[in-house]
Amino acid sequence: MFKKALPIFLVLSLFLGSFGPANSLAEETYDIPTYNETNKLLTDAALAHNIPPEIVKTLAYQESGWNQFKDGKPYVAPDGGIGIMQVTNDDRFDENLLKTDIKYNIDAGLQKLDEKFRGVDGKLPTLNNNDRDILESWYFAILAYNGRVEENSPLKLTTDGSRNAAAYQEKFFRLMNDSFYIGMDIHPIPFDFKPEDFTYSGAPDHLLSFNKSNYQIPEHLLHKTEHKFTQNDILLSADSANFRAAPTSLSKSLKDLPSGEREAVRVLDKSFAYDQSNQYGLADDKMRFRQYVWYKVEMQDGRTAYTASSDLKHLGKRLYGKTRYDTAVSISQEGWKDGADTVVLAYGEDFPDALAGTPLAYQLDAPMLLTKVNSLPDSTKAEIRRLKPKKAYILGGTGAVSKNVETELKQLGIIEISRLGGKTRFETANEIAMHMPNKGDKAVLAYGRNFPDALAIAPYAARNGYPILLTETNKIPAATATILKGFSKTLVAGGFGVISDNAIANLNTIRFRGTDRFGTNADIVKNLEMGSEQAFVATGYNFADALTGAVLAAKKNSHLLLTPPASIKDPIRATILEKKYDHFQFLGGKSVVGIENELGKMIER
Template identity: 90%
Template sequence: MFKKALPFLLVSSLFFGFFSPATSMAEEDYEIPTYYETNKLLTEAALAKNIPPEIAKTLAYQESGWNQFKDGQPYVAPDGGIGIMQVTNDDRFDENLLKTDIKYNINAGLQKLDEKFRGVDGKLPTLNNNDRDILESWYFAILAYNGRVEENSPLKLTTDGSRNAEAYQEKFFKLMNDSFYIGMDIHPIPFDFKPEDFEYSGEPDHLLIFKKDHYEIPEHLLHKTEHKFTQNDILLSADSANFREAPTSLSKSLKDLPSGEREAVRVLDTSFVYDQSNKYGLADDKMRFRQYVWYKVEMQDGRTAYTASSDLTHLGKRLYGKTRYDTAVSISQEGWKDGADAVVLAYGGDFPDALAGTPLAYQLDAPMLLTGVSSLPDSTKAEIKRLTPKAAYILGGTGAISKNVETELKQLGITEINRLGGKTRFETANEIAMHMPNKGDKAVLAYGRNFPDALAIAPYAAKNGYPILLTETNTIPAETANILNDFSQTLVAGGYGVISDNAIANLNTVRFRGADRFGTNADIVRKLDMGSEQAFVATGYNFADALTGAVLAAKKNSHLLLTPPTVIKDPIKTTILEKNYDHFQFLGGKSVVGVENELGKMIKEIDYEK
């Protein structure tokens, strides 16, 4: 049965006593939870049901003004809606508990909302991949929570097809933007609605009928929940944000950014904390909009501070460890959370044998981990135990990775060990290529005496099944030349100084080049599309982090960007703006890839209308 929405002004007035309950439990007075307690209850219940807390808290506010009780009695609206979530007309729930138990009422309301989202009582239109963490994904579930009726049509019931600002879900997102999450710019929702998307049943039910079942919206226009940031996430502050000593705006300010300035910060703790303004003597009636949470972060100057979730935008994540071996483990844990059937092992002290390994690792869905010559580092061992792989692929001969490592792998329970190595780096690359389960019609040719060009093109090569083969500057080794004859085209990574025209004269080639390694990287990224709005960032002066991260980049359909430690080179900067990248995975610690603040400042320069 359709439950009519309360107008926004009336909902807000619940705080000030303009309504009295339609019914009451009469004899017993119930303790009214504080706004702090209600915020906590709504947040934790929403997270338990995998619903964005922003959605749950705004819904509860629009329904009841966060009132489970009124004047000590259960709040029951004139239309029969009960309590904070205004649950009504559902025999599955105990009416007495709906009236007297706020936790029960919240869970009942969120259960109903979740069922709407999942289409339990009728399929609703979906958005993109229907990511539950995206706030806009809940648009139609919010509509259905109030009722699939004509007055909740996203468009006015006229031929002009203008937006219906009075629809329940439209007022919901306006409330979220204007009152709860000021500055999110979440309203109006950027759905491309057309009159033909909807039909109306008319008398007697006045039902809304969906004729279109899916909408696609560019990712950069969407908003993700701000309650799921995790340790080592890189977040971009709001313009002129304040950083506080404690999780409340009433505490001492440690830094106030000037107008027009934003700062990239790193999340330090694994979870958020609730606003503590109540501990600073703030009256409860002034707490009702302080339902955001706070994160402990590391600022650019190295100091720690607290900042409100409503001031933060997700920029990316830093994957790093104390050593290159630990960083490889961090990358593995990010990309292979549930384990892997295989691992690829490369020598952590030098790059030659591993340059060609990314396409193989990608096809095996295997993380690339680093090892020493004669033994596995402790962190690598621990990660292999976590992954529980059945097979391992060792890149390189016994001179690079000894047989003792094979013994250690067997002790870790790996039953299948494959060593892919030749007398030279060129032979090793060929051997790796021959073991790729699936090969495309093209191959990549890169200079074998340095790493940047091969790693810059590695994610694209891996994604497309193109083996990476190595060459000298003026001569392609004979064994490599023979393999290249099997491919219709060769993608040459690097300029004339690293691979001469004479060397590739007999091949059908496409060359990617720039004035230096960063220019070549930029040329590769600009011309070879991966389809993602995020990129991986690694130092261009060492191979290890880019090597192990390239496999994860391929898995995420992302390019790899190389950079000096503290500044982004102009070709890469131009490419970021052209490709509209707005999320980044930072491979390695701040000392080797500390450009997050510069990237954050660039985000606002991106023109999404190009």
């Protein structure tokens, strides 16, 4: 922080106070925490304040070398900074506790840093959407923690626009890059600074003001905290990573990747483990730069190991369960963490009635859950209890989902139950379309005897309010044809083999097609724009996971990609590379969507 000299009366009072009773501050001797203990204190406090631990631990080291005490005494710097976070010039905090209580000192420092980030004492420039988990987002808050002064200008005090390497925040990110998180390649941050972005007050205060409110940096150049990975996250390991038997580099190596190779792994626990090198007799002073943590993971060969967080890359998350019903629940828990007013129920053993359900579920902000004919699976019941909905929509007639399920829904507290079903799958799709609260000017037409094409286009249709209607190959059912007349254009999902030109001859259409389901999927994704840089991935050979996942994909403004279990088809591969997707939600277990390692190699090229 920017420090001011202590008033002379305060210096004298501190000096005179040292002659107090035997238990006075001056005569106390304090235990100095080990680096391992300090690492835990800083990390836990950072997470509690929703600040990346990488930021907090680097800041504490730059401020004090992680010293709350020196020689058993409270550490007070010559400029008045107190303790590990060098807190000063703030009457809100108890000075004695700042000196004697490391947790209190850390909390005080992080409160001040958080206030800088949020602009409590004056707005600072932001980066992109100001994501707190992005390390570079804290650049200006770190500057302000030390002081909004001319010497911390990102540019030298000249008009040539050269970077000011001596600025506090520049030294901070250099320290993070070179010592704390080697290999992160976080410095220098590629801000597009210009001399006109800053104003300098000159003497006597030498203050720095900001003329630009926001900077934009491509997301692939940014770094996210490595302390918030959680269970079932898919991570791409470091280049030539070592997988260990315990959370320390001193433990037995279970696998060493060759140079230039990374491996996609799945996180097994809900949180990380701290480095245990100190338990192996490593000297405490060597713990200083072991700021990283460890994750227990499942390797590609199915074995369990630990890998260090340093240089890990988040590839995505696997949403799955033991059965298709459980996977639907996992998808619901990911997308509707705080509950839902409405749920949509579909028969879990066949697809026809639910094919058209994605746009409706999206507009109702309702997860799609699966049911058996005569009863709700236990996992579905438990999820409904968690969601606490008041309404439910059942897709299909009583032959697919019996009235027994309606009774169970009422027993779970659902007040209003609506059934959308007809005598055929085509009529059911029409019913669903008619109950959509908001409809766009276009409709989607898909083949009603198979699922891939309808599911591939479902997220896009849902986002745009386009109902999904179903057809036979050579003739559109009469009722469906009547409905289609009310739309200005029809998006046809599938090639001539599934929907003939004769069937759509009287419609204003745009057709999306490929040589197979994967080619059609690729054509849809390439030509129908959605805003997210991530994609959802599901098996192209079964409907259940893609069916329930399509609603979440729509909610996340993401496309759905279909794949065989163990390899990526060429049209989908080309689409991923063209769209530059670098994050993926894997719908289903590894046995049905096991392409994470292949994806990892693709995006690292």
